Amino acid sequence: MGRIKAIIVKEFYHILRDPRSLTMVFITPLVMIFILGYSVSYDLNRIDAAVIDLSQGRLSRQLVQAFAANRVFVVRSRGGAANRSLSLGEAEEMLRRQQIKEIIVIPADLSRRLAARGQAEIGLVIDGSDTNIANLVYQYDQRILLDLNAGLLGAGRLLKLDTKIYFNPEARSQFFFIPGLVAVILLMISAMLTSLSISRERETGSIALLFISPLRSREIIVGKTIPYIIVALLDGAVILLFARFWFGIPLRGNLEVLLLFALLYIVAGLSLGILISTTAPTQRVAMLATLLSTMLPSFLLSGFIFPLDSLSPVLRAISYVIPATYFLRIIRGVILKGAELKHFLFEGGMLVVLSLVLLAAATRKFNRQRKAAQ
Amino acid sequence: MKLFYLVKKELIEVTRQKELLFLMFVSPVIQIVILGYVISTDIRHVPVGIVNLSRGQAAERIIERVRRSPLFDVRLESRHGQDYLDPLKKGEVKAMLVFRDALDRKRSALKYPEVQVLMDGIDSNTSMIAAGYFNGIVQQYILNDMEKLGRKLPLAGLPVFRFNPQLRSINYMGPGIVGFLLTIITMFLTSASLVREKEQQTLDTLLMSPLSTLEIYIGKALPAALIGLVDMVIGLLVVVLWFDIPFRGSLFYLFLAALVYLAAILSYALLISVLSSTTQQAMFFAWFSLMIFLLMSGFFTPVENIPPLLRLVADVNPLRYLIKIIREIFLKGNGIAYFWKDLLVLAGIAVALVSVSLLNFKRFLSK
Numbered sequence: 038m039g040r041i042k043a044i045i046v047k048e049f050y051h052i053l054r055d056p057r058s059l060t061m062v063f064i065t066p067l068v069m070i071f072i073l074g075y076s077v078s079y080d081l082n083r084i085d086a087a088v089i090d091l092s093q094g095r096l097s098r099q100l101v102q103a104f105a106a107n108r109v110f111v112v113r114s115r116g117g118a119a120n121r122s123l124s125l126g127e128a129e130e131m132l133r134r135q136q137i138k139e140i141i142v143i144p145a146d147l148s149r150r151l152a153a154r155g156q157a158e159i160g161l162v163i164d165g166s167d168t169n170i171a172n173l174v175y176q177y178d179q180r181i182l183l184d185l186n187a188g189l190l191g192a193g194r195l196l197k198l199d200t201k202i203y204f205n206p207e208a209r210s211q212f213f214f215i216p217g218l219v220a221v222i223l224l225m226i227s228a229m230l231t232s233l234s235i236s237r238e239r240e241t242g243s244i245a246l247l248f249i250s251p252l253r254s255r256e257i258i259v260g261k262t263i264p265y266i267i268v269a270l271l272d273g274a275v276i277l278l279f280a281r282f283w284f285g286i287p288l289r290g291n292l293e294v295l296l297l298f299a300l301l302y303i304v305a306g307l308s309l310g311i312l313i314s315t316t317a318p319t320q321r322v323a324m325l326a327t328l329l330s331t332m333l334p335s336f337l338l339s340g341f342i343f344p345l346d347s348l349s350p351v352l353r354a355i356s357y358v359i360p361a362t363y364f365l366r367i368i369r370g371v372i373l374k375g376a377e378l379k380h381f382l383f384e385g386g387m388l389v390v391l392s393l394v395l396l397a398a399a400t401r402k403f404n405r406q407r408k409a410a411q
Numbered sequence: 412m413k414l415f416y417l418v419k420k421e422l423i424e425v426t427r428q429k430e431l432l433f434l435m436f437v438s439p440v441i442q443i444v445i446l447g448y449v450i451s452t453d454i455r456h457v458p459v460g461i462v463n464l465s466r467g468q469a470a471e472r473i474i475e476r477v478r479r480s481p482l483f484d485v486r487l488e489s490r491h492g493q494d495y496l497d498p499l500k501k502g503e504v505k506a507m508l509v510f511r512d513a514l515d516r517k518r519s520a521l522k523y524p525e526v527q528v529l530m531d532g533i534d535s536n537t538s539m540i541a542a543g544y545f546n547g548i549v550q551q552y553i554l555n556d557m558e559k560l561g562r563k564l565p566l567a568g569l570p571v572f573r574f575n576p577q578l579r580s581i582n583y584m585g586p587g588i589v590g591f592l593l594t595i596i597t598m599f600l601t602s603a604s605l606v607r608e609k610e611q612q613t614l615d616t617l618l619m620s621p622l623s624t625l626e627i628y629i630g631k632a633l634p635a636a637l638i639g640l641v642d643m644v645i646g647l648l649v650v651v652l653w654f655d656i657p658f659r660g661s662l663f664y665l666f667l668a669a670l671v672y673l674a675a676i677l678s679y680a681l682l683i684s685v686l687s688s689t690t691q692q693a694m695f696f697a698w699f700s701l702m703i704f705l706l707m708s709g710f711f712t713p714v715e716n717i718p719p720l721l722r723l724v725a726d727v728n729p730l731r732y733l734i735k736i737i738r739e740i741f742l743k744g745n746g747i748a749y750f751w752k753d754l755l756v757l758a759g760i761a762v763a764l765v766s767v768s769l770l771n772f773k774r775f776l777s778k
Binding site: 055057058061062065068069072073075076077078079080100132133134151154155156157158159160161162163164165166167168169170171172173175176178179180182183185186189190201202203204205209210212213222225229233237240241316317318319320321322324325326327328329332333337338342343344346347348349352355366369370373374375376380 | 428430455456484531579596692695
């Protein structure tokens with residue numbers, strides 16, 4: 038233990054000698070969460086739509102009214118001059134220029150068709166480029182039409198379908214993204230902290246001193262990791278406090294439980310960093326490798342943005358080796374739903390297993406390099 | 412000509428390490444393919460639970476449709492109305508569908524059960540989409556039911572999706588990946604380049620060479636730009652050939668926009684390199700900028716959702732304009748008339764970044 042202490046102290050000197058890096062470790066995540074917490078959002082609270090009413094009858098006016106009365110729709114039925122309707126061509130041009138998301142076309146013979154066939158169609162021309170938004174727009178349309186239909190059939194409401202949203206009643210996507218951001222940032226910070234620690238020694242040549250020291254490889258690897266646990270855990274606490282008090286993300290579960298899991302998660306991130314560091318020949322390679330191996334996987338395959346349930350089995354399998362997958366589930370569960378320790382024993386166990394595997398691989402790698410050097 | 416040797420030296424440095432070669436040229440392909448699959452998976456297999464308290468046939472038939480739908484994964488079914496919040500809390504299901512018999516059944520001509528959807532609102536996007544799917548299933552059922560009775564719904568909406576008729580999300584997201592990769596690779600190659608020369612004290616050698624400051628600057632930026640362009644071509648090929656995304660617009664403008672963007676992003680990376688004194692600092696700087704660039708570019712979530720004050724940050728984000736231009740060209744086949752403003756703003760940002768960066772570079776080298 039005394040020998041590991043020597044490494045720990047030495048590593049602390051490294052950290053303190055570069056105060057600018059240390060400040061960045063604490064400041065950048067906060068700025069990031071501040072900016073991104075406000076900016077990353079899916080909420081669709083405004084749909085600009087153009088209505089082209091070729092029928093101008095009682096029914097069509099009722100239809101336009103139904104869309105205009107909906108709080109998300111901003112209906113533009115007239116062009117610049119008053120009392121002038123948009124032409125289809127103008128509306129298509131607006132769609133192309135992204136000024137509107139949808140064109141609602143009411144055919145001239147709406148009432149006649151309804152009388153003749155018992156049904157009339159309305160054209161909904163939707164900008165399909167962003168499929169997510171296109172789907173939502175179409176859903177809103179359907180809901181408005183269903184209500185109108187029920188009224189026309191005299192059924193009051195055809196179907197009582199009411200929706201309740203739990204844990205996040207206003208459906209703010211901040212509740213989804215901010216805990217996710219905390220998880221992704223924490224992993225990347227941890228991995229970056231250790232990723233240069235050995236490759237730096239390799240580049241400056243001081244690695245030879247480590248090689249010939251009486252310490253075991255295991256001790257060197259562990260000793261190089263421990264100081265950063267303290268730094269990263271402090272950082273994690275600051276980030277969590279910021280999310281809690283600035284953005285008002287509630288903490289419904291237990292803080293100690295969350296911190297315990299955060300510790301396991303940080304260790305997994307640091308272990309990944311140390312493995313990259315022992316593998317990479319230069320700092321530049323280590324830097325690129327850390328970013329590529331943490332950023333995109335934890336963006337894409339952890340459930341941070343895209344839900345895991347819809348992924349194909351192969352990609353789902355990859356998600357099991359990404360630490361962020363587990364911590365995302367834990368942090369969202371504990372913070373937003375008040376879940377407890379017993380709910381996440383599997384996730385916690387997997388984080389421990391991942392850390393041990395990564396550390397063992399790093400030790401093996403380091404040991405082999407050491408033997409080769411001697 | 413002198414410049415050529417510097418470019419050559421930089422390229423040799425990069426290609427000498429097989430790890431770096433792998434990271435630069437092989438990993439982008441892997442990343443694009445994974446990214447492509449992740450974003451092209453539409454939301455499906457949403458885990459739901461069903462509580463059926465209705466005695467009617469209609470509820471049973473609707474539930475049968477939910478069971479058969481690939482959009483849902485029915486994980487729980489019960490006929491008792493106890494504590495259906497627990498599975499939501501544990502995260503086993505994203506929504507609980509509760510069917511009840513309506514109390515005022517006699518008054519309504521068409522009888523359907525009351526349906527309550529209890530959603531986990533945390534991933535509000537998935538939940539909303541799932542609720543929409545369910546809505547669609549129920550409506551379709553009512554429609555069929557009425558047809559059997561010889562009645563029709565008076566108004567029907569006929570949707571047409573412009574620019575992306577089959578609503579393939581990869582068509583929208585895919586082309587953006589190219590901008591994404593261009594940024595990651597070039598930014599990380601360049602932001603550490605000068606720092607390394609500082610750390611290894613090879614900077615003096617460079618300064619004593621007959622090269623002018625401008626030549627050194629270009630010599631540092633050019634190799635990364637070349638690598639970036641190669642990556643872009645690889646990316647485009649993967650996107651068009653593997654994912655079968657139609658390319659409708661002009662290749663010329665695509666590369667023009669990419670070149671302008673490269674000037675902007677590389678001078679930004681060189682600025683980071685000048686301002687940092689250790690590789691670690693450069694790494695944090697580059698990481699921070701990259702996260703902001705990527706997440707505020709409109710790639711994942713719409714730019715319009717950014718609140719007004721922070722919109723200023725998004726307005727100077729060069730990646731935002733590149734992604735917009737790429738999408739216009741790819742998806743809509745729009746000509747320059749539709750994005751000349753974006754190209755102009757991008758060029759403006761590039762000029763500003765190049766001058767600030769070059770100025771700092773000069774000051775740094777003259778020290």
